[in-house]
Amino acid sequence: SAVISQKPSRDICQRGTSLTIQCQVDSQVTMMFWYRQQPGQSLTLIATANQGSEATYESGFVIDKFPISRPNLTFSTLTVSNMSPEDSSIYLCSAGSAGGGIFGPGTRLTVL
Amino acid sequence: ELKVEQNPLFLSMQEGKNYTIYCNYSTTSDRLYWYRQDPGKSLESLFVLLSNGAVKQEGRLMASLDTKARLSTLHITAAVHDLSATYFCAVGVRPSNSGYALNFGKGTSLLVTP
Numbered sequence: 067s068a069v070i071s072q073k074p075s076r077d078i079c080q081r082g083t084s085l086t087i088q089c090q091v092d093s094q095v096t097m098m099f100w101y102r103q104q105p106g107q108s109l110t111l112i113a114t115a116n117q118g119s120e121a122t123y124e125s126g127f128v129i130d131k132f133p134i135s136r137p138n139l140t141f142s143t144l145t146v147s148n149m150s151p152e153d154s155s156i157y158l159c160s161a162g163s164a165g166g167g168i169f170g171p172g173t174r175l176t177v178l
Numbered sequence: 179e180l181k182v183e184q185n186p187l188f189l190s191m192q193e194g195k196n197y198t199i200y201c202n203y204s205t206t207s208d209r210l211y212w213y214r215q216d217p218g219k220s221l222e223s224l225f226v227l228l229s230n231g232a233v234k235q236e237g238r239l240m241a242s243l244d245t246k247a248r249l250s251t252l253h254i255t256a257a258v259h260d261l262s263a264t265y266f267c268a269v270g271v272r273p274s275n276s277g278y279a280l281n282f283g284k285g286t287s288l289l290v291t292p
Contacts, residue, residue: 099279108266109221109282158220160280167211167268167280169221 068093068161070170078176079149086145087173089159094139099160099167100132109158115142149177180205182269184283191257191290199252199286201267209270209278210250212241214263215285221266224252257290264288 069092079085089098100112113121113134121134135143146153156172181204191197201210209228213221225234227243227250234241238261240253250267264285270278 097279101280108284109268109280111279111281114272114279162278167270167278168223169213171220 068095068168070159070161070168072159072170072173074173075171076174076176078178081150081177083149084145084147085149085175086143087157087159087175089142089144089170091140091161095161096139097162098136098142099162100134100142100144101158101160101169103156103158103172105154112144112157146175149175151177153177180207180269180271180281182267182281182283184267184286187284187286189286189288191254191288193258193290193292194256196256197254199254199265199267199288201250201252201283203248203250203269203281206245206248207269207271208245210243211268211270211280212239212250212252213266213268215266216263224265254288259290259292262288262290 071090073088098115101109102112103109111124112127112132113123115121115134115136117136117139131147133145154177156174158172159170160167183202185200211226212224214224215221225241230245232243238255243250264287266282266285268280268282272279
């Protein structure tokens with residue numbers, strides 16, 4: 067099955083700044099997904115990234131706050147913009163496969 | 179809106195005992211996932227259940243799916259401390275030719291004690 071890597075693994079950022087998270091898959095996939103896991107909580111889907119088209123955002127998430135790029139079939143980025151402490155979470159990317167969704171190791175973001 | 183409900187949310191059990199975690203979901207789906215998450219770690223895929231009546235087993239864990247009842251169970255047999263973790267069920271939505279977006283339950287935090 068696919069192997070997913072993410073950068074950075076963690077970061078501490080100041081409020082008002084932006085952070086771009088990179089997600090790399092070791093095989094080509096049509097769909098990639100970005101999730102957020104707030105402290106002690108479950109995972110919430112932010113958006114679905116399809117190569118060659120605009121990302122599809124879930125209710126409560128907007129492109130201005132979480133712009134996503136998907137330049138090719140193995141790579142995606144998620145930017146967390148104008149950060150506030152409420153954005154402190156783990157951000158995970160996922161790629162589908164017939165056998166099940168595979169997740170990257172996550173990016174642990176702390177906003178001060 | 180698809181809702182996924184897990185229970186219990188917290189479970190403390192003694193080593194050697196059996197227990198079941200339940201996952202109910204509100205709308206039709208043709209696949210259900212179980213994941214394990216250790217503290218500070220990402221999600222590890224345990225099972226993918228694709229059809230009504232599907233049953234999968236790996237070691238002391240067995241998962242089943244009843245699509246008519248919209249219910250999946252994760253049964254733990256003779257628990258050991260290494261099974262202590264948070265277990266999530268997730269329901270696949272919006273199928274594509276390369277994967278499903280997942281709607282997660284709140285997770286069951288399992289602690290196995292001596």
